[in-house]
Amino acid sequence: MPSSTDTASTAKRGRPGYDQQSVLRIAVDVFNRHGYDATSMGILADNLGISKSAIYHHVPSKGDLLKLALEHALGGLEAILEEPAATSGAADARLEFVLRQTVAVLVDRLPFVTLLLRLRGNTEIERDALERRRTFDHKVAALISAARDEGSLRQDIDPRTVTRLLFGMINSIVEWYKPGGSLSPERLADDVITMAFDGLHSTQH
Amino acid sequence: MPSSTDTASTAKRGRPGYDQQSVLRIAVDVFNRHGYDATSMGILADNLGISKSAIYHHVPSKGDLLKLALEHALGGLEAILEEPAATSGAADARLEFVLRQTVAVLVDRLPFVTLLLRLRGNTEIERDALERRRTFDHKVAALISAARDEGSLRQDIDPRTVTRLLFGMINSIVEWYKPGGSLSPERLADDVITMAFDGLHSTQH
Numbered sequence: 001m002p003s004s005t006d007t008a009s010t011a012k013r014g015r016p017g018y019d020q021q022s023v024l025r026i027a028v029d030v031f032n033r034h035g036y037d038a039t040s041m042g043i044l045a046d047n048l049g050i051s052k053s054a055i056y057h058h059v060p061s062k063g064d065l066l067k068l069a070l071e072h073a074l075g076g077l078e079a080i081l082e083e084p085a086a087t088s089g090a091a092d093a094r095l096e097f098v099l100r101q102t103v104a105v106l107v108d109r110l111p112f113v114t115l116l117l118r119l120r121g122n123t124e125i126e127r128d129a130l131e132r133r134r135t136f137d138h139k140v141a142a143l144i145s146a147a148r149d150e151g152s153l154r155q156d157i158d159p160r161t162v163t164r165l166l167f168g169m170i171n172s173i174v175e176w177y178k179p180g181g182s183l184s185p186e187r188l189a190d191d192v193i194t195m196a197f198d199g200l201h202s203t204q205h
Numbered sequence: 206m207p208s209s210t211d212t213a214s215t216a217k218r219g220r221p222g223y224d225q226q227s228v229l230r231i232a233v234d235v236f237n238r239h240g241y242d243a244t245s246m247g248i249l250a251d252n253l254g255i256s257k258s259a260i261y262h263h264v265p266s267k268g269d270l271l272k273l274a275l276e277h278a279l280g281g282l283e284a285i286l287e288e289p290a291a292t293s294g295a296a297d298a299r300l301e302f303v304l305r306q307t308v309a310v311l312v313d314r315l316p317f318v319t320l321l322l323r324l325r326g327n328t329e330i331e332r333d334a335l336e337r338r339r340t341f342d343h344k345v346a347a348l349i350s351a352a353r354d355e356g357s358l359r360q361d362i363d364p365r366t367v368t369r370l371l372f373g374m375i376n377s378i379v380e381w382y383k384p385g386g387s388l389s390p391e392r393l394a395d396d397v398i399t400m401a402f403d404g405l406h407s408t409q410h
Contacts, residue, residue, distance in 0.1 A: 035240075092406075154407045157396045161388060165400055168377020169370050176369050183366060191362045195370055199404030201297075202359045 020068075023048060023058045027065045028111045036066060036115070037122060063125050066115075070129040073112040076105040077136050091146035092153065096193055098140060099170065103189040106173050114174040137167065166196060225273075228253065228263045232270045233316045241271060241320070242327060268330055271320075275334040278317040281310040282341050296351035297358065301398055303345060304375065308394040311378050319379040342372060371401060 030039050030047045041062055045052045059065050080086055080101040086094050106113050116133060119126045141163040147153045153162070170192060177188065235244050235252045246267055250257045264270050285291060285306040291299050311318050321338060324331045346368040352358045358367075375397060382393065 152407060153405045154399075154403075157399060157405075158388070161393070161396050162400065162405060164377065164381050165374050165397065168380070169374040172369065172373020172377065175373070183363070188366070191366050192370065194359075194362060195367065195404070196400070197404045197406045198359075199400070199402045200358045200362075200367060201402045202357060 020058045024068055028069045028115055032111055032114050067125050069112050069115055073109055073116040074132045076109050081139055091150045095143045095147050100189045103192055104185055107185040110174055117171055225263045229273055233274045233320055237316055237319050272330050274317050274320055278314055278321040279337045281314050286344055296348055296355045300348045300352050305394045308397050309390055312390040322376055
């Protein structure tokens, strides 16, 4: 973690008071609003209130901003699968852990994951990111299959359908969740797990 | 239903062999691929293999194509709520009916609903459609609340969160469902209902 002196000196390299992280955060918001393809370095400069050359001081190209942003989203998701709770124990407990953490990363890195989920795959950088996202999805799908084989998940729905519907439910969070509102990230994760595993019917039903 | 003679005479009005419905279907595919804003009448003409003036023979403007397409999506969804099974009986049975039919309309009118779900609201036509979509969503949300008050749905999740997650799950279908594949629309609707109401845990769990 940088000391406040480090942060100040990093900020000083750019103007007015931007460091690479804040340039990146604003760029991601602009990409999400206008679409990556439609965002020029000129539009970015307008939104940052700095010149195009000042942006190049922080990052060599628009593609590099995209790459950094997608790395933040994908790195967060991929790290979940490396956690001990994701790699050992009963498959349904591992699945629950992974889904809960996926919700946490979605909420914590909301604009970054939004960008990832809206990619169209027009450039090499986008296609690489989509490939990494598919790999993540496949690993979660394998966990779902394992939990099903273990007997802890119902057998009467195709695991591929389960995977699609689960991701549909979870990924929708980026479209509607308002950080800082009355629904905390932890509560949201609880609700997702309850709904996905136990369903909406009341237990006395 | 038109006889084959009617269809032939309708087709003859356009060229080469298009009627308004087939122009609309192709236009919707192009809108979904390129985005509505980025699609010009010139791009549409290229995709149809006819001249721009031949398109105007079928429909006065790009906006009219969008309007017709959104009407097809919204009309299908709104009709569900008028069915007797949606308006009388226990709230949880009405909710199940509405969700099942929503899946059926999504699948039956897949490109049209895809277009609706991707709207950005840049024009009056888009904003009107988004308003109608919100009204539909609110009516389903009211059904969820009613089923909860009735005691048939669990009390420990906020009905607003339930509504968001349910629509997230169902709306995702337009992004991954392949019509004509091994998963029938009826089976898909069954799977959505099972997962949403009963959850993924096996009953012996």
